[in-house]
Each structure stands twice: as structure tokens, then as C-alpha cells.
Amino acid sequence: MNEEALFIASRDNPLVRELRKLAQDNHAYRKLGRVWLEGDHLCRAALLRGWRPATAVFGESAWPRWRGEFGGAAVRNVIVADKLLGEISSLESPSPMGFLVELPASGTVDPQGAAVVLDRVQDAGNVGSILRSAAAFGFAQVLAIKGTAALWSPKVLRAGMGAHFGLQLLEGLALEDIARLRVPVLATSSHGGELLHRAPMPWPCAWLLGHEGQGVSAELEALASQRIRIAQPGGEESLNVAAAAAICLHASGAAR
Template sequence: MTSEATVHISSRDNALVKELRRLSQDSTAYRKLGRVWLEGDHLCRAALSRGWKPSLAVFSESFWPEVPVEWTRAAIKNIVIAEALLPEISGLESPARMGFVLDLPGAPALAPGAPSVILDRVQDAGNVGSILRSAAAFGFRQVLALKGTAALWSPKVLRAGMGAHFGLQLLEGLEPVALEALAVPIIVTSSHQGALIQQQVLPDPCAWALGHEGQGVGAELAARAGLAVRIGQPGGEESLNVAAAAAICLHASAIGRPR
């Protein structure tokens, strides 16, 4: 990559540094800026493998001389940033030596017949990211996040998702009425109500509804559900973590499908 195609930044007052600082530290900044900051090679590789084209690739000064050529050609423009600025743009205890800036596309239209996951006010970023990983793993390509759910493209959700975002259709900020467009049955889970999941014939495709960590699925969403199932807990615990419950439910739906 020629120097003409590379920008070197050493000032913390640089506009891009200020923007990356916002993206790495403000969970909803991406909504205003229309782009996200992917820190570290794992997320960057995941984005490239799904066909995403970064607008910027950012490398530390120490890493730049050894950057593989495929990285230098990945983005529209390369940025080399002074080592001292890495903590400014990082959300990690040990800042990564590289990252991508991705421009986010507009929100996709809701696909009525798609296998889906509905998130109803799931607030913990780690839980949301873990659920996205399970959704991608088990073929639920559409995620519908109702208002009150953690920001889907926030840095913490991105890290917990481990690249799942790039293979999913993500819609967020929805009101429950938007679910009227779904043409697949909605299934809700409970620790105490409904038949055991292993005793049910699960509809496929379907939409699994997963609720708030403490309150569960809200009444309005529960009223829209066509089926309620229960995950048995012979060990006697009162409830499961919502991300663990999601993995069990999505796997139960997926095991009958052709691989």
C-alpha cells in the first residue's frame, strides 16, 4: 500500500480519533454516526468473511510495518495511529493493534417468514451478544429487538457476539405491534408454565421470544404467542440465564432440520 493511500494520525484532537473514542465508549453512538468500530482481528476477520467492506482500517504504528497485505487491501483507506492514542479509541484493557470502521446499512425490512429471535427488553449486553451467537449458529437469521433491549451494535454486544452480527438481519427499537407482520408462530418460554420443551412438536420456522432477565416476556408479547414451553431443571434451580435458555430453545428447533 502506498503512502499516498495511507493517513498517519498522531494528535488526540484529530476528528477521527474523537469519533472512534465515541464509538468505543458510547453504547448508542453508532445510531447517530451510522458506523461501528470493530476492535481486534477476530471481529475484523468475521466481517470480511461475510462480505462486509470496511471504510477504514486502523493500525498502530508498531503493527503497520508487519501488517499482512490482505489487511492493507481490505478497506477503502488505511489509517496508521500513534501508539499513545490506542487507549483513547479502545474499549479493552489491552488495546488491540488494529480495527475496522464499518458503515452500517439501513435497517432491513422485517421478513415475515424467517426463523426469528425476539428480544423483549433483554438488557445485559453479554446476554444479548451470546443470544446473537446462538441465533447465528442454529439458523435463526432474523433478530427483532423490542424497545428496552440493549443496543445491538454496542461495543460490548459486538464483542460478546464474536462476529455473529455479520450473518444476521438485525432490527431494533421495535414496538410489539411490529410483530403483527410475522407469519411464523411465536414461542415463549417459562420456568414454571407450559409443557416441557422435549415433549413438544416445535413449529418450524418459528420465532422464539426471550424476555427481560428479571421480568421475563412482557404480557403484550406473551399474548401474541401461539405456544409456551418450559425447560425442565431437575437440579432444582429457580430459573436459567436468558442466554442459556436461548441456546437450549434454538438448538431444540434446529436439531430436526437438515444440516
């Protein structure tokens, strides 16, 4: 085996056990303080944002292919026997490489910063999609109320497509944390408030995005200076929260 990488063949190796837990347990990153980025797309996205992985992991047969691009990216390289990839990954088609990175230190709410507030949004696909919109339209911080899907879970990471690495992500927050914001707070609503295309769009601002079924809580909505609804001439009752987020955040970004 190449001298530049450590080869692992045992499923009981501590690193393999750690990767298995990170890949299959949505909350393991909180206990371990590390995040598993599976696949070359997420790894490239992390590198483009200046992240330095602690460990790069390659399947045995994939190492020759990826060595040139990723071989010097991490503090250390590890090659695992191909048969172990399926045990580590939760995907039907495991990726042949990935990075193990340190979980960013938890920051604090920036009271003056543009923000997206997630109020118990529970679907991982929705959360990841919202993170992509937040990054695309200039919202630097995402504030997740307790009960929201784990922001660094494997499914949210895949749905986020690299957006995580350009955002400050705070989770497990409470009402008093959001009350620290000193920017206009806008609450999405499917039944009342100003129509988005007619409403003045302040910048910076904070958008409140609520639970898929229950919407924004009454306590959180009380912090809002504006309630906003999206015109739906087709007659649908409401939009998916990720779709609504993309529309609202784009409107804010375009008004900067």
C-alpha cells in the same frame, strides 16, 4: 511513513474523536451511522461475510504485522500513533487494529422468516451470546423490542464474536412489529407450558426471549401459540436467558 496509509498523531483528529466516541458510547453508532470493529477476530468475521470496511485502522507498531493480511481490505488505511490506542479503546488492553464500517441500512420484519425476539434483554453479554446462538442455529433475523441493549454497542459486538455479520438486526421495535410475524411464535417460560423435550418444534418459528428479571411481557406472550419451559431436574428456579436461548434455538435448529 508508508505511502499506502495516512498517519495520524493528534488526539484531536476528527477520525480519532469519532473512533473514541464509537468505542466508548453504546449508542453513538446510531447517530454516526458507523460501527467500530475493534480487533482482528471481528475484522476477519466481517470480511468472511463479504463486508467491505470504509477504513482500516492500525497502531503504528502493528502496521508491519497486519499490513499483509488486512492492508488491502478497506477503502483506505490509517495508522495512528500507539499512544492514541489507549485513548480510543474502552478495553484494558487495546487491540492494535480495527475496522470502521458503515451501519447496515435498517430493514423490515420478514413475516415468514425464522426470528429471535428480544424483549428488553438488557445485559450486553446476554444479547451477544443470543446473537451467536441465533446465527449458529439458522435464525436469520433478530428483532429487539425497545429497551433491549443496543445491538451494535461495543460490548454486544465483542460478545457476539462475529455473529452480527450474518444476521438481519432490527431494534427499537414495538408490539405491532412483532405481530406482523406469520410463523408460529414460541414463548419461553420458567413456570408453565410444555416441556421443551416433549413439545413439537415448528420450523420456521419465532422465539420470544424476555427481560432477565421480568421475563416476556404479558402483551408479547399473548402473541405466542406455544409456551415452552426447560426441564431443570437439578431444582434451579430459572436459567440465564442466554443459556435458555441456546437450548431452545438448538432444539428448533435440530428439528428442521
